[in-house]
Amino acid sequence: xxxxxxxxxxxxxxxxxxxxxxxxxxxxxxxxxxxxxxxxxxxxxxxxxxxxxxxxxxxxxxxxxxxxxxxxxxxxxxxxxxxxxxxxxxxxxxxxxxxxxxxxx
Amino acid sequence: xxxxxxxxxxxxxxxxxxxxxxxxxxxxxxxxxxxxxxxxxxxxxxxxxxxxxxxxxxxxxxxxxxxxxxxxxxxxxxxxxxxxxxxxxxxxxxxxxxxxxxxxxxxxxxxxxxxxxxxxxxxxxxxxxxxxxxxxxxxxxxxxxxxxxxxxxxxxxxxxxxxxxxxxxxxxxxxxxxxxxxxxxxxxxxxxxxxxxxxxxxxxxxxxxxxxxxxxxxxxxxxxxxxxxxxxxxxxxxxxxxxxxxxxxxxxxxxxxxxxxxxxxxxxxxxxxxxxxxxxxxxxxxxxxxxxxxxxxxxxxxxxxxxxxxxxxxxxxxxxxxxxxxxxxxxxxxxxxxxxxxxxxxxxxxxxxxx
Numbered sequence: 001x002x003x004x005x006x007x008x009x010x011x012x013x014x015x016x017x018x019x020x021x022x023x024x025x026x027x028x029x030x031x032x033x034x035x036x037x038x039x040x041x042x043x044x045x046x047x048x049x050x051x052x053x054x055x056x057x058x059x060x061x062x063x064x065x066x067x068x069x070x071x072x073x074x075x076x077x078x079x080x081x082x083x084x085x086x087x088x089x090x091x092x093x094x095x096x097x098x099x100x101x102x103x104x105x
Numbered sequence: 106x107x108x109x110x111x112x113x114x115x116x117x118x119x120x121x122x123x124x125x126x127x128x129x130x131x132x133x134x135x136x137x138x139x140x141x142x143x144x145x146x147x148x149x150x151x152x153x154x155x156x157x158x159x160x161x162x163x164x165x166x167x168x169x170x171x172x173x174x175x176x177x178x179x180x181x182x183x184x185x186x187x188x189x190x191x192x193x194x195x196x197x198x199x200x201x202x203x204x205x206x207x208x209x210x211x212x213x214x215x216x217x218x219x220x221x222x223x224x225x226x227x228x229x230x231x232x233x234x235x236x237x238x239x240x241x242x243x244x245x246x247x248x249x250x251x252x253x254x255x256x257x258x259x260x261x262x263x264x265x266x267x268x269x270x271x272x273x274x275x276x277x278x279x280x281x282x283x284x285x286x287x288x289x290x291x292x293x294x295x296x297x298x299x300x301x302x303x304x305x306x307x308x309x310x311x312x313x314x315x316x317x318x319x320x321x322x323x324x325x326x327x328x329x330x331x332x333x334x335x336x337x338x339x340x341x342x343x344x345x346x347x348x349x350x351x352x353x354x355x356x357x358x359x360x361x362x363x364x365x366x367x368x369x370x371x372x373x374x375x376x377x378x379x380x381x382x383x384x385x386x387x388x389x390x391x392x393x394x395x396x397x398x399x400x401x402x403x404x405x406x407x408x409x410x411x412x413x414x415x416x417x418x419x420x421x422x423x424x425x426x427x428x429x430x431x432x433x434x435x436x437x438x439x440x441x442x443x444x445x446x447x448x449x450x451x452x453x454x455x456x457x458x459x460x
Contacts (some may be wrong), residue, residue, distance in 0.1 A: 096309030
């Protein structure tokens, strides 16, 4: 366990504490290199690329956008609901959201 | 008396080295990689940067603010509830709990769901269980959640699988028969992996992590690249991470090709374009750690290899940095000082897109 946590602390983008999941999604969905992925997400959020790893900036913004936060906020979008908002924010399709929509038709 | 700095051996043991000894080992490791891979040396500025990273007195170091990168994971939740064989810490918990702990407690950028045996072949009999777990995890998770396992083509050989063991055949000088056994195994591995991921994609998976491609040699990579190609064709939006097992792709077959390139003997910077060609989104290059050398030697070597792979790759590179690779000590509980220094060096000098 110490090794992955050491990497997260040393180099990681802190996941949903900040915007690490969003940058990772752009790398996976559009083959974007790190600089391009950060630029893309920063533009969508109207932030600087430095802000993407800044928990102070991202905490309130994530709650405002309904894209999931690290703490359990009652009534806030979680799981697939948060990912549906991420789809709209980044302009991508997420497989489980497609499946969910298919099941609710 | 010259100042000595605290470093590690490749097995994790504490050692002390002077700055001159550190520079000498960095250069020797770099030269080894440059010679083997026929790739460029690091620049003097890059070597200076590595010396700075190694000699920072702090126990833990971090990348410069603004240089953070996403982290992907192999083994995934099994490191929470798994046994020692998977480097697990044995906390009784479901895989959903493990995945959510990574997302909400540890700040993981992505996560992976995997089977306790962590190879594709044994997933087949329990595929419905894996689909159910993937569905429940996707309902609750926010970060990208891949399904991950090892291609592990060795499981297709006797006594574990249907095809005669190429090692036994080669010992009897039945080279052609050994090659045919690997070819048949590769076909089955491709077929099984594609079938498993078809099922998991129908359950909402974001994608797949091929973890330790090439562990069973060139046939293992041949099968994996063909599986990646088939999955990309069927699922244009699937997330695919192609992570290697070692720095050099062993030519157990020797004559297998992908896209006109012989797979045997490829180094990381030669593997990356093939993973991209097959349809992977992220490539995971590897440089093995030498336990008999210092962390300076291993870091110089690993950064040289990985920098070349990052440059040659058309897709993002998430360097493999688990125990025994990427200059991480070959030790069950790698020391934080060594892990954080290697992690920082890969981001700031090798220029990786992720870890």
